[in-house]
Amino acid sequence: MGAGSRPGTPGGTKPETTVTTVSNSSQVTIGCKAFFEKDNEIRQAEILSIRDKAQKRNIQRTADDAPLENDDGKVEYEFYVHYVEFNKRLDEWVPETRMRMDKPVTFPKKKNKSTHSAQHQSSRDKRRKTNVGGSVASANSPQTPDAIRHDDAAYTAPQGSFSKEKEIEKLRTQGSMTQSTSEVARMKNLNMIEMGKFQVEPWYFSPYPIEYSYIPVLYVCEFCLCFYSNRTQYARHRAKCTLQHPPGNEIYRKDDISFFEIDGRRQKTYCRNLCLLSKCFLDHKTLYYDVDPFLFYILTKRDEKGFHIIGYFSKEKESADNYNLACILTLPQYQRMGFGRVLIQFSYELSRVERKVGSPEKPLSDLGLLSYRTYWAEILVEHLMSVDGEISIEELSQRTFFTTQDIMHALFNLDAIRYYHGQHCIVLSERVVEAYERFKKKKHRKVDPTCLKWTPKVFTQAELRYI
């Protein structure tokens, strides 16, 4: 994850870190990088937290601390690890038995509190001292002992180009896809989410109330997305809840698929609940600011119980950067069924009604990038197959409502931009044409633009204030 802590990266932490082998797992500290077995491979992983396996009690142990006194091997440990160069969603607790003692361990640099020449050293390592769910209260922590504490003394700007003020300003003025500035947020805080029929493992940290962190199961009502830590409370809520569809206006219905439009300002609770839930599956989503400036488009599937949420995307009411989409998520239980494509297509159908080209807000996640690339490629090839002669990128943009940048991105990816006889041209390779023919034969979920009953909302300055 951390750019500075990857081996071989220029400006990395090599000079400050020590690489050694350990005989006992109790010697490792938070921030160490060790090798673990995973899916019959050996992967390097960074240790983000340590806990006592029996008591599930987190242990704070940083590079500055003395080794744990566990020489007799009585206590069994678990490590919360992030596999280097794998997505965070695969981070997990692993027993110490999976740690490979024969491989070297990279220790982070010991923190020297008296000097502040820390600007060039790895900020990640400086931030290792994070205690999560622990019971150790240090002197500079005035908070209640059970609170998960974030060590802000250890928090500094990682690079010269990055400042907290800038980050917050970016959050405030731009969309919602900036990384959380906190270290606690590197660890998942929920174990399992039960939502309607499904039980889903969360992927990332989400700021549900701190009381709900690390509970076995978080219960989420499928319709209003209210959350409960307690099965009884959840059942009580279900007895009262009358919602059977997202609390907004249905703007699209074709067969059992519907879209609902929800104004973040009017449906605060629902939209907050939705954001909290989606944060569990979106790494780069931030919930720093409130939901007012966004509209939420909820994709649902109807059955005899009601309209079940499948996924959603959010969109700024007024985007300075011509984004037509801020966050997009298909809930994990509905992934790989083609709903992501439906969401993406719908966002462009809205752009078509608005007569504005648009692009998704960046950064994209890995899954987001793949989905978008696939969608762009499909649509562009479809258009290009019908072109006889010549077409400009701008005209493609006007037809598809993709930005020219996204079109170039997709065409490069298709290997379609070639230089031929002294000029650029678009070449569709046989593979691309084949893939398109295959795609055409398959049945895909698609949005039917004639079923969209929508006029873009126009917001007054007063309605956009404070957001």
Next chain:
Amino acid sequence: MVNAQRFRARKVDLKRTLPVYRASDLDDLDDDDNRQVDAIETGVEKDEEAEHHLQAAISATLAAASGSAPAKSVYIPTPDASQVTAEYEALYKQKFTCPRGLIRSSETVEECCAPMYCADDEDLGWLKEENARRSKAGDAELTVDAFEAAMDALETVTRDMVFTRAEDVPSPAYLVTYSVERERPLGRKTVGSLYDHWKTRRVARNAKPIMAALQNEDGAKAEIDPYVCFRRREVRQGRKTRRADQRSLEQLRRLRVNLAAAAQMLEMCVEREREKTAVVEAAQEVARQRCSVLRMRRRHNVTGSDFDDLFVPPQQTQRKRVAQAQRPRAAGVRKPRVASGLASAAANAQSNNGNGLSSGDCTPQPFMLPRTVSVAQYPAPKRLSAMADRIRSRAQSYEARMAGWVDATFAGPAAPFAGFAGAGSCKNNGLFWAPPSAASTAFRMRAGRFGRLYVDRRAVRAPSVPDARVQQYCAGLLRPEDHARLQPRSLSSSTSASDQLAELLRPFSFGSLENGAAALDPANALPGIDASSVVVPQAPLPIAVAQEHQPTREPAASDASLLSGSTVGGFSTPAGSKDAMLATQAMLAAPMLTSSASMPAVPLFSGAH
């Protein structure tokens, strides 16, 4: 490598059309100068771009596109989401019937799940005990719903309160009063039974709300606390720049100039009105002086000089003289003078577009004799009969001109009849009369304060009563035979109610005036009086005259008021009715204002001529 650099150097022109080929159509496509994949911004965070699974997926699709590897779907592995719960059916019991149309809903989550407080096991345990106690005491059971509602109310009321220690928890009595102040009254009884339980739970939670809530307030460390979310966005402060300053300065300056201009305009308005007053006052003073001159002349028996010298502006005097020369002069010395004075006033009124005095006109008006001076000196019956003759002849000529035509306009006195004939079902004529072509709208004239007349346009929903009045009014302007000819037609087109009214009003219609006028000596008809002299400033005259000279003949009086009323634009009613009183008042008020030079009495004249 050279090729690659050349390629990189030339960017694709977005505006330029690019030829589209199939790879199979080109045989001489060189393959090594186009690998520009690195140049693409993926839009993924730099840290994550290198992730193995993503790279695997990207290279798989790339390979598929370039044909170097068979296409196969490569998925990025995600945590497990395949488990289902067995309790779903038990928890989601409600069936759903889908409406045919699209759903439109604005209910919030709070409204759909109220109360938001949900009892947990601890609550239910307490509730069980409480209910056991209650059943022993013979009290009604406390249901879970009631319990949750009460707990929710307690939590809501104390939401903004700060208390940290157990002894700081507010007392039930305080909570009740406080809740009433906050307009979310708590039941004293519910608070009483729940309070201890609620307090215990609250203390156990370190005084925080029992149900965990999101943290969204900005505390000292809130900025970096990952659990604080959904903060309010502060108002965006405009950047303070020199240009921004200058712009606001410019705006302020312009505002100041505009305000100053407005103030100046107002001052000028005041000045203008002052001047107007001065003009009016001067005119009055002149008139007064003239009167005194006249009195003086009379006292000293100065003859020879013309009355008109004093009271009529030179150019009008001349015209009047010509006009008068053509008319037979009556025996009375003063009366013609008075009459000519009136005529000149009327002529003057007409000269102003026939509208009397326009509001912006500040030229001194010719002096008009005070009403009280002249009234008693008119031989009213003669004047009346002359008027009647005059009107009759006019109506006759109008009829002759209009013979064979249906008047679709609203100009002449016969217009309402055209309306009647045309719109048979239209019951709304009269004071509410409609132009024949547009039965859906109607106009109403009414007198406002200070004699202002309003023309209202209103929807058709008027009683049928005015029908008869208008018939009456119009009938009054026509000869009996015309009347007879037209009446059946109009009556047949009106409803029974208006028929009855028409019957009631018949004695007051033109016939009676005819009788009254016939009884008077035509030879005494006032010369020099034409219809135009009936214009408003003298409107009250006929009434006064009628009452003076025909005290016993009510119908005539009412007809007089009818006639004069007609000149005011439709306020013609039988004597004794409330409307007549109002109309009279309106007429009395009108001349005062017209003579004060600035009131717009515009519509008064247009209808009658």
